[in-house]
Amino acid sequence: MGRASERKYVKIQALFFASLRDALGVESAELELAEGAIVSDALEALSQRYPELESARASLAVAVNAVFARPETPLHEGDELALIPPVSGG
Numbered sequence: 069m070g071r072a073s074e075r076k077y078v079k080i081q082a083l084f085f086a087s088l089r090d091a092l093g094v095e096s097a098e099l100e101l102a103e104g105a106i107v108s109d110a111l112e113a114l115s116q117r118y119p120e121l122e123s124a125r126a127s128l129a130v131a132v133n134a135v136f137a138r139p140e141t142p143l144h145e146g147d148e149l150a151l152i153p154p155v156s157g158g
Contacts, residue, residue, distance in 0.1 A: 076103040078145040082114055088128070088153045092118050101143060107132065108139035110149050127154050 082097045089095055099113055107130055115122045130137050131150040143149070 077101060078103055078105065078143060078147075080110065080143055080145075080147045080149055082110065083148060083150045085150065085152045086155065088121070088124060088151055091120050091124070094118075099149075105143045106139065107137050107141045107143065107149065110143060111139070111151075114151075121151075124153060128152060129154075 077100045080099050080101065082099055084092055084095060084097075097114065097117065099110055101109055101113060111121075111125055111128075111130070115125060129152040130139075131152065132141055132143065132147050134148070134150070137149075
């Protein structure tokens with residue numbers, strides 16, 4: 069019997085900063101996403117795991133490996149996805 073083609077995955081590390089880290093109660097989370105995933109896929113998966121994230125998504129700055137990224141930025145094995153909330157103060 070032939071084996072169905074195996075689905076491939078990539079593991080990334082999501083890092084949470086400032087008030088977002090406080091709201092979620094964690095500094096980071098490992099995600100396993102389908103190969104070919106993009107930043108918006110990771111944000112969706114994180115929002116499912118951490119419902120509190122959904123309301124903050126629109127205002128977050130996102131970086132992949134310390135470079136600001138757009139929702140369509142591809143993700144690869146071992147990438148670091150940083151989620152940075154807006155900073156206020158004076």
